Amino acid sequence: MAKVKYFGILAENVDQAQEEVKVDSENLEELVAQLKEKHSLEAYDFQIAVNRKIILDLSVFKVRDSDEIAFLPAFAGG
Amino acid sequence: MDYSRQTILPQWDEAAQQKLKNSKILIVGAGGLGAAILPYLAAAGVGQLGIIDGDRIEASNLPRQVIYSESQIGSLKAEVASAYLKSRYSELSLVSYTAFLNETNASEIIQNFDLLIDATDDIATRYLIDEVCLAAGIPWVYGSIHQFEGQVSVFNFNNGPGYRDLFPIQSRSAITCSEAGVLGPTVGLIGMLQANEALKIIAGIGVSLSGKLLIYNLLTNSQDIFEISKKQANPSEEHKFRPSFISIADAIQSQAILLDVRTFGELPEVVHKRNIQIPLAELVDRWQNLDLDQELVIFCQSGARSAQAAELLNGLGFQKIKLIKGGAKELAEKLIYEKDIS
DSSP, rough: EEEEEETTTTHHSSSSEEEEEEOOSSBHHHHHHHHHHHHTTTTTTOOOTTEEEEOOOOOOBBOOOOOOOEEEEEOOOO | OOOHHHHSSSSOHHHHHHHHHEEEEEOOOOOOHHHHHHHHHHTTTOSSSEEEOOOOOOOTTTTTOTTTGGGGSSSSSHHHHHHHHHHHOOTTTTEOOOOOTTTTTHHHTTTTTTTEEEESSSSHHHHHHHHHHHTTOEEEEEEEETTTEEEEEEEEEEEEEHHHHHHHSSSOOOOOHHHOOOHHHHHHHHHHHHHHHHHHHHTOOOOOOOEEEEEEETTTTTEEEOOOOOOSSSSTTTTOOOOOOEOOHHHSSEEEEEEEOOTOOOSSSOOOEEEEEOOOOHHHGGGGGOTTTTEEEEEESSSSHHHHHHHHHHTTOOOOOOEEOOOHHHHHHHHHHTTTTO
């Protein structure tokens, strides 16, 4: 199971700020698309990190079952 | 002022104190983050502080903007913050700007400082800061809040990544403290982390958050640090392409394509028969729309993105590239003046 963490406004939109998901697809872009749909996150902009490293090109990244994936939106307040 | 409790630190000697004394730091925003950052930097012995904010003090600010008082509601934050610090630290030099940082004033103001601290509550201003700091070669400390969470990073430091490398797409969905809610200690803590990063950068000590995004959650006390990669067109290229500049008048008279690398919808609109708009982020996919032999004059809002576009296009084989002196605003004004619109 891969661990998925949601930050900022995204955490409000999912039931828990952290969840474990079964990795059906090895492709990060597809996995992110599935989670976006599951939690209705289509209207939000965010970056994705895997094992605490921000990934620029999701389409070529392979996810493994032990990975930790983070959804990182920009914060605005100050 | 007696800084002996600082200078007895093994990492912070007299030389570090002197570097701080010689430094000029601009704080953009005198709200929640600014009210935490300003007194601590002033007390530590910064030589000059710049404060820019066009906002006035409101009653709803007081629970977290602790340098302001009830009797000051309605007054300009930049003026009140400046007076507060002036009355306490006689050796501190202060410059206050009672305006918001914008495309017209940003370059002129920022170039007077060695370091900038972002204490705004606005994402668009952060892209502006990123662009102007990149062009001016000035590092900046980012801080931002969402309810009980805060983000901190250091951008444009020692050739490290910028805000655009972290968030290439401007968020449509982020909300401010006035919309999302906030408690004083959250802005206080994130402001402290920013002030601390600034002191480390000035003195050259410790490990900065350059290339890293820290997210601190005050509800759980958890800290996560993420590594940021820097987007580079030609990472292996040692010599940066240095394009020449062309005046707006010469650019209009030339036969060159006027390449606008701003994002669609950015104002002012530039209307000209030889104008082509390809946003910087799309250039890597759409450069084939340009002719390799055609002369190009590139422009954006302040010059930072056009410099990046020039480097990228040069790496792809374009040789006839010039950058416009000025930006879209000056070009649009000149075109309207000359009625050269097709």
